[in-house]
Amino acid sequence: MTTALLLARKDLVQRLRDRSFLILGIIAPFFVAYILSLVAGPVYDYGFSADYAISDETGSVGEGLAEGLVDSGFGAEVVGSEDAARALVDDGEASAAILIPAPSPVGDPPPIVVYGDLDDGTAVVVAESIAESIANQSDAVRVLITETGNPASVGAYLGQEPPVGWVQGDAGDKVLDGITYLSVGMAIFFLYFTVQASIINIVEERMNGTLQRLLMAPVGRGSILFGKTLSSSLTGLLSMVVLVVATTLVLGAAWGPVWGVALLSLAAVVNAMGLGALIGTYARNAEQASQFAGIVATVLAFIGGVFVPISTEPGLFDTLTRISPHRWLLDGFGANSGTGTVVDVLIPTLVVAGIGVLLGLLAFGRRSKLTGVV
Amino acid sequence: MEAVLRCEGLVKRFDDRAAVDGVGFEIAAGETYGLLGPNGAGKTTTISMVCGLLKRDEGTVIVAGEPIDTSSVEERRAIGYVPQEIALYPDLTARENLRFFARLYGLSDRMDERVDEVLDVVGLTDRADDKAEEYSGGMQRRLNIGIGMLHEPDLLILDEPTVGVDPQSRNAILDSVAALGSLGMAVLYTTHYMEEAERLCDRIGIIDEGRIVAEGDRRELIGLIGEADTVTLQITGADGCAERVAAIEGVESAQLEGEELIIIAHNAGSLLSEILVVVRDAGATVKGVNVDEPDLEAVFLHLTGKALRD
Ligand SMILES: Nc1ncnc2c1ncn2[C@@H]1O[C@H](COP(=O)(O)OP(=O)(O)O)[C@@H](O)[C@H]1O
Ligand SMILES: [Mg+2]
Numbered sequence A: 001m002t003t004a005l006l007l008a009r010k011d012l013v014q015r016l017r018d019r020s021f022l023i024l025g026i027i028a029p030f031f032v033a034y035i036l037s038l039v040a041g042p043v044y045d046y047g048f049s050a051d052y053a054i055s056d057e058t059g060s061v062g063e064g065l066a067e068g069l070v071d072s073g074f075g076a077e078v079v080g081s082e083d084a085a086r087a088l089v090d091d092g093e094a095s096a097a098i099l100i101p102a103p104s105p106v107g108d109p110p111p112i113v114v115y116g117d118l119d120d121g122t123a124v125v126v127a128e129s130i131a132e133s134i135a136n137q138s139d140a141v142r143v144l145i146t147e148t149g150n151p152a153s154v155g156a157y158l159g160q161e162p163p164v165g166w167v168q169g170d171a172g173d174k175v176l177d178g179i180t181y182l183s184v185g186m187a188i189f190f191l192y193f194t195v196q197a198s199i200i201n202i203v204e205e206r207m208n209g210t211l212q213r214l215l216m217a218p219v220g221r222g223s224i225l226f227g228k229t230l231s232s233s234l235t236g237l238l239s240m241v242v243l244v245v246a247t248t249l250v251l252g253a254a255w256g257p258v259w260g261v262a263l264l265s266l267a268a269v270v271n272a273m274g275l276g277a278l279i280g281t282y283a284r285n286a287e288q289a290s291q292f293a294g295i296v297a298t299v300l301a302f303i304g305g306v307f308v309p310i311s312t313e314p315g316l317f318d319t320l321t322r323i324s325p326h327r328w329l330l331d332g333f334g335a336n337s338g339t340g341t342v343v344d345v346l347i348p349t350l351v352v353a354g355i356g357v358l359l360g361l362l363a364f365g366r367r368s369k370l371t372g373v374v
Numbered sequence B: 001m002e003a004v005l006r007c008e009g010l011v012k013r014f015d016d017r018a019a020v021d022g023v024g025f026e027i028a029a030g031e032t033y034g035l036l037g038p039n040g041a042g043k044t045t046t047i048s049m050v051c052g053l054l055k056r057d058e059g060t061v062i063v064a065g066e067p068i069d070t071s072s073v074e075e076r077r078a079i080g081y082v083p084q085e086i087a088l089y090p091d092l093t094a095r096e097n098l099r100f101f102a103r104l105y106g107l108s109d110r111m112d113e114r115v116d117e118v119l120d121v122v123g124l125t126d127r128a129d130d131k132a133e134e135y136s137g138g139m140q141r142r143l144n145i146g147i148g149m150l151h152e153p154d155l156l157i158l159d160e161p162t163v164g165v166d167p168q169s170r171n172a173i174l175d176s177v178a179a180l181g182s183l184g185m186a187v188l189y190t191t192h193y194m195e196e197a198e199r200l201c202d203r204i205g206i207i208d209e210g211r212i213v214a215e216g217d218r219r220e221l222i223g224l225i226g227e228a229d230t231v232t233l234q235i236t237g238a239d240g241c242a243e244r245v246a247a248i249e250g251v252e253s254a255q256l257e258g259e260e261l262i263i264i265a266h267n268a269g270s271l272l273s274e275i276l277v278v279v280r281d282a283g284a285t286v287k288g289v290n291v292d293e294p295d296l297e298a299v300f301l302h303l304t305g306k307a308l309r310d
Helices: A002-017 A019-043 A062-072 A082-090 A116-137 A151-157 A178-206 A212-218 A219-251 A256-282 A286-304 A318-321 A325-337 A342-365 A367-371 B043-051 B075-076 B094-104 B108-121 B135-150 B165-183 B194-200 B220-221 B243-244 B269-279 B298-306
Strands: A051-056 A077-081 A096-101 A111-118 A143-145 B003-014 B017-026 B030-034 B056-062 B079-082 B157-159 B186-190 B203-208 B210-215 B230-238 B251-257 B260-266 B285-292
Touching: A002 A019, A002 A178, A002 A219, A002 B094, A019 A178, A019 A219, A051 A062, A051 A082, A062 A077, A062 A096, A077 A082, A082 A096, A082 A111, A096 A116, A096 B194, A111 A116, A178 A212, A178 A219, A178 A256, A178 A286, A178 A325, A178 A367, A212 A219, A219 A256, A219 B203, A256 A286, A256 A325, A256 A342, A256 A367, A256 B186, A286 A318, A286 A325, A325 A342, A342 A367, B003 B043, B003 B186, B017 B030, B017 B043, B017 B056, B017 B186, B017 B210, B017 B230, B030 B043, B030 B165, B030 B194, B043 B056, B043 B079, B043 B157, B043 B186, B043 B220, B075 B079, B094 B108, B094 B135, B108 B135, B135 B157, B165 B186, B186 B194, B194 B298, B203 B220, B203 B298, B210 B220, B210 B298, B220 B298, B230 B269, B243 B251, B243 B260, B243 B269, B269 B285
Parallel strands: A051 A077, A051 A096, A111 A143, B030 B186, B030 B203, B079 B157, B157 B186
Antiparallel strands: A096 A111, B003 B017, B003 B056, B203 B210, B230 B260, B230 B285, B251 B260
């Protein structure tokens, strides 16, 4: 145990002296989230020029929503019908239409539809958030979000089961507002880099010979491994803590309850560690390991929807995104930030951590490739 | 005297090719043993098996009375290892490097004292708080050695510690290694520089293609080639004098190579005047004389038919 702590401490001292860690682990994700928030951000702050057309068949929600939007600095107008609202979007006079249907007396509540132009993605994202927040408030309403300029495809969704997409689901579930989404996405994305870099440090130690020195010391292999694991986790958690605090204070991101953030972060760390270790066993040297890790982390982030929210359509494509731990983590953080249940947080946690452990075991089986000890 | 290191019949095969093929030797406390051989002879592979860093195919290793293999833990404390490649944390200072390894070896109570001692021995006290990456190659080599001797092992193993080092650092390294033996450590020193083996080692094993081809102290090894000296004469107008010199009793051979007459002879010193007379009588002019006693280079050449360094 003391050996593990000693090793972890040494690693952390090295990490903190390493400018690339500070950049990759703390400055870059914060910076990227900040930049993105400048693009998407005014929406949430003030002076955003997007105009929204609202149609309201309930007769009660629409006016209040419009007032709220206007108070927040948006343009908003309640129009007489869904068609009229769509027409405003088609004519380019509104950025998106929020179509609130009348509650149906039987069966599933009908969906709220967002109708917007993909070219005005930011405004659509905002509208989605708004739609979801309405849905959250009235638990009876389901959310359907479409981002399309094609009215026909919007029509095709009406009356169907709501697709399970990246931000929607049953009312009250898995909601991330835009800023938080960006912050969470960037934090996860870069977490993989820092944790993997930290675990790949074993390859580095093998290459520069210090691993042999560690192995020559009268300490068990287990405690060396544990020390490396410990320092990787601490590195990852450290950057996560900094990012959560910074994005909350500066960008106003809403991460939700601390326990959920902690659990999901730990799961992400375990996953990134297992992945990093496995990648390390396939790399000839540290540079190659970092390259592999960088590619894998980027691809997973992309598939998982960190950069561009992918697919609101159910089916194969949606299932495919679940290959990526990032997708699970985004869902988990979404549930934690919104009004998701404990289970909605726990399931992604377990899935992501479980896969991480599995990858770690695979890596352990190939450990001679990592340590070079034959 | 009880040997600190005893290894026997070490064999390591890589893809059916034996890199080390039946190597064995012993080193006593206070003794410096040199493993002298060219690149690829199997020095590092031998050392790795002695350290338990590499699984051996055959043989035994006993250090300080305990068998060593790849699963040894506590037994490794008896060994200090200085790898051939510099193995340091470049972003830590020399002192931090030493303190880290001192803690790893559980030296906490007298750590600072010991770290200062080692810094002094390897001559890095002045630069102790600079990062290792800012050091010259020679300084890094010295720190590399310092880490290996930090925990005062019974057996210190140095794998070609002077490769790529400037002459001044090299001298400093050789001096500190020489001091180690006198402290009572058993030292295993590998090199492909015969001057280093001659200067440092009490006993030398000459290794080639995975086997120890000869072993002994310098005198014994040179005795293997019959203690012949080499006399080199720089001469002009020497046609035919090589045969005449070769005919002198006590001269083994004489060969003319350009303007150099190379003579192998036993006890060349006492034959020198006779040689010079014969050469003058043959009508040659002598411009220079050089007498070389045989060295390990010649021994290696004699035993293996190749030069130590290529
Ligand atoms: N891991 C390895 N795999 C295959 N061959 C190796 C390996 N390590 C060493 N060898 C071979 O074993 C021989 C001895 O190498 P080594 O012990 O490094 O020699 P030295 O240290 O005397 O220069 C060389 O031919 C080398 O190519
Ligand atoms: Mg070698």
